[in-house]
Amino acid sequence: MTLTEKILARAAGKAHVQAGDNVWVDADILMTHDVCGPGTIGVFKREFGQNAKVWNKDRVVIIPDHYIFTCDPKSNRNVDILREFVREQGITYFYDVIDDPAGSWRFDPAAGPVKRQHGSHYAGVCHVALPQKGHTRPGEVLFGTDSHTCMAGAFNEFATGIGNTDAGFVLGTGKLLLKVPATMHFRLEGKLQPGVMAKDIILHLIGEIGFDGATYRALQFSGSGIPHLSMDDRMTIANMAIEAGAKNGIFPFDGRTAEYVDSRTRLNGTKTTYDPVEPDPDQNFVFEHVIELDKLEPTVACHPDPARRRLAKELGHVKLDRAYIGSCTGGKTSDFVEFARILRGKRVAIDTFGVPATPEIVHELKSTRWGGKPVWEILVDAGVHLTENPGCAACLGGPLDTFGRVNSPLKCISTTNRNFPGRMGHKESQVFLASPATVAASAVAGRIVDPREYS
Numbered sequence: 001m002t003l004t005e006k007i008l009a010r011a012a013g014k015a016h017v018q019a020g021d022n023v024w025v026d027a028d029i030l031m032t033h034d035v036c037g038p039g040t041i042g043v044f045k046r047e048f049g050q051n052a053k054v055w056n057k058d059r060v061v062i063i064p065d066h067y068i069f070t071c072d073p074k075s076n077r078n079v080d081i082l083r084e085f086v087r088e089q090g091i092t093y094f095y096d097v098i099d100d101p102a103g104s105w106r107f108d109p110a111a112g113p114v115k116r117q118h119g120s121h122y123a124g125v126c127h128v129a130l131p132q133k134g135h136t137r138p139g140e141v142l143f144g145t146d147s148h149t150c151m152a153g154a155f156n157e158f159a160t161g162i163g164n165t166d167a168g169f170v171l172g173t174g175k176l177l178l179k180v181p182a183t184m185h186f187r188l189e190g191k192l193q194p195g196v197m198a199k200d201i202i203l204h205l206i207g208e209i210g211f212d213g214a215t216y217r218a219l220q221f222s223g224s225g226i227p228h229l230s231m232d233d234r235m236t237i238a239n240m241a242i243e244a245g246a247k248n249g250i251f252p253f254d255g256r257t258a259e260y261v262d263s264r265t266r267l268n269g270t271k272t273t274y275d276p277v278e279p280d281p282d283q284n285f286v287f288e289h290v291i292e293l294d295k296l297e298p299t300v301a302c303h304p305d306p307a308r309r310r311l312a313k314e315l316g317h318v319k320l321d322r323a324y325i326g327s328c329t330g331g332k333t334s335d336f337v338e339f340a341r342i343l344r345g346k347r348v349a350i351d352t353f354g355v356p357a358t359p360e361i362v363h364e365l366k367s368t369r370w371g372g373k374p375v376w377e378i379l380v381d382a383g384v385h386l387t388e389n390p391g392c393a394a395c396l397g398g399p400l401d402t403f404g405r406v407n408s409p410l411k412c413i414s415t416t417n418r419n420f421p422g423r424m425g426h427k428e429s430q431v432f433l434a435s436p437a438t439v440a441a442s443a444v445a446g447r448i449v450d451p452r453e454y455s
Contacts (some may be wrong), residue, residue, distance in 0.1 A: 001018070002218065002283045002285070003252070003279060004134050004158055004218040004248060004278040005183070007140075007141060007277055008025055010275075011025035011026050012026075013026075014433060018245065018284070019180050019284070023178060024176070024177050025177075026143055026174060027143050027175065028059065028157075029141075030060050030171060031060075031063065031126060031142065032061075032063075032064070033063050033065050034064035034079050035067065035145075038082070040145055040171065041081065041171075042092070043167070044171040047334075048168075048171075054091070054171045055172060055174035056174055057089055057090050057091045060171065061095075062091060063095045063126040064095070065129070068118075068391075069107050069113055071109050071399070072105055074400075075399060076104075076106055076107060079096070080099055080105055082094070084312075092325070093317070095121055095122055095129060096121050097203075098121075099119035099121060102395055109401070113401075114385075114386070115389075116388040116389060118245065118359070122359060123358060123359070124359055124391060125327065125328045125331065125357040125391060125392055126146060127239065128328050128357040129329070129389060132360055133268050133270065134268035134269075135154040136159070136261065137157060137261055138157055138258075138261065138275070138276035139274055139275040141158050142159040143156070143160065143162050145162060146161050147353065148239050148242060148328055149413075150246065150247075150248045151328055152235075152238070152293050152398050153238040153249040153250040153251060154235040154237070154251050155247075155261060156251060156252060159382075167448040181219050182218070182285075183285050183286065184214055184218065184219050184246075184288075185222065185283070186205060186222075186288075186291060187221075187222055187291070188201065188224075188229070189223045189293065190225055190293040190295075190303070195298060195450070195452035195455050196298060197414065197435035198234070199236055199434065199435035199436070199438075201293065202236065202241075202310060203300070204309065204358045205219075205291065206240065207308075208299070208309075209244055210305040210308050211244060211245065211305050212244070214441060217287075217306055218246065218248050218250060219246045219250070220253050221249070222279065223290075225291075226251065227256070230370065231257070232332045235329075236330070238251065239273060239329040240306070243306040243417060243418065244306075246441035254374050254396075277351055287297045297313070298313070298412075298434070298435060298450050298452065299312065299438075300315055300448060302315070302362050302432055303419055303432060304419065304421050305419065305420060312449060315332075315447075316447060316449060319446060320410065320411050320432075320443075321351070321411050322353070322413075323348065323353070323413050323442060324352070324394060324413070324424070325354045325384075325415045326393055326394070326415065327356030327395040327416040328357060328395075329416065330416055330439075331355055331364065331390070331415070332357055332361065336354065336361070336375060336379070337368075337375060338435075339354070342440035342444070343444065344380040345363045347383050348383040348443040349445065352382075352384045352443045353384070353386075353394065353403065354385065354386045354387070355404060356386075356390045357390055359390055361390065363381050364391060365366060385404070394424050395417070396418075396424070397424055404427075405425040406424045407425055408426055409428035409429050410430075411429070411430045412424060413431075413432045413437050413438070420435075437451035438450070440454075441453065
């Protein structure tokens with residue numbers, strides 16, 4: 001069996017499953033957030049009763065993160081709905097934007113979008129917060145009401161996005177009926193060259209098979225290149241499996257995985273035991289492909305979809321209006337450090353916005369010094385507009401007052417994960433997806449450039 005098949009077989013209580021089987025699987029974690037959480041709660045109450053209790057209050061994780069720092073009253077109200085449900089159910093893991101469990105969330109426009117407006121429990125973007133808070137464990141099943149839940153596949157678990165109706169059913173039963181996906185196997189061989197990042201790997205892959213080339217399939221990664229990839233790198237790759245239409249992406253378990261998971265579960269007091277899955281010698285794949293990492297170059301996904309792959313060095317004619325670094329796939333500490341490496345001692349030529357994924361990342365950027373200066377300060381000195389309020393922000397557009405939102409038909413280069421028309425705001429804007437290094441170099445040049453020119 002493949003890694004995905006082995007996890008689903010275990011979760012279904014079966015000795016063996018294969019692609020195409022329909023099986024009932026037990027959930028280890030259900031995650032929801034402020035966009036889909038209220039709808040999921042509505043389905044749960046409609047189908048199980050107004051006084052029903054969730055199947056396991058310790059296995060539901062609720063993380064508001066999408067439409068948070070906005071004056072939009074409906075967005076603010078969504079967070080209050082989550083808080084009321086958590087209080088009613090006694091749910092253990094709720095990372096509220098405010099500290100008062102009986103309070104009500106309102107964004108203060110007078111304070112502005114840059115200075116911190118969240119409490120001490122707020123966790124930021126759900127897909128980065130889940131591993132940071134110790135909720136991603138090898139061999140487990142994670143469902144989330146967000147398509148990029150597949151990011152947790154970096155930790156050797158089956159993680160996938162589901163809709164409100166399915167999530168409402170999981171809330172009540174802890175189970176879900178799934179069709180076992182066929183697996184596509186990608187061998188990552190060699191090592192990335194300087195200036196090339198994990199984002200370039202996944203953009204190259206999507207360009208190879210198309211944005212629908214893995215529809216309802218699992219992407220399984222292996223090869224000699226895996227040990228050279230950090231957990232941040234693996235998260236970046238697994239995150240964008242959905243951009244090829246995949247059900248999930250999954251990496252093998254190794255020492256890096258164990259080190260991260262063990263430290264995070266101990267730090268946060270979450271479940272410390274887990275049982276990773278190892279590959280079988282007789283796995284059945286529907287597709288196999290080798291990606292030679294040392295031959296990759298900085299890559300860009302051009303408007304209007306993630307499969308419009310071009311090399312950055314071929315796009316020097318594309319003038320830009322905006323640059324953006326942030327989101328689950330591009331707002332991690334390592335992303336910002338590479339961004340700062342390019343910008344150090346330089347100034348951006350276009351409006352450039354930075355949104356760290358979590359409060360922990362904000363702290364790391366402010367406390368980590370490079371040449372006697374915090375990374376945060378290096379970025380500010382370079383002209384980057386940074387916010388202390390982590391969240392999804394402009395990655396998915398949001399209300400008009402969202403920090404960094406593209407409110408006119410601009411051309412924006414971004415570390416985010418999706419670039420369909422209107423994704424970051426204005427429906428006539430154009431979004432180019434690239435690595436933090438490529439985005440940083442392009443912000444300096446005012447046009448798309450190969451970051452190796454600035455190394």
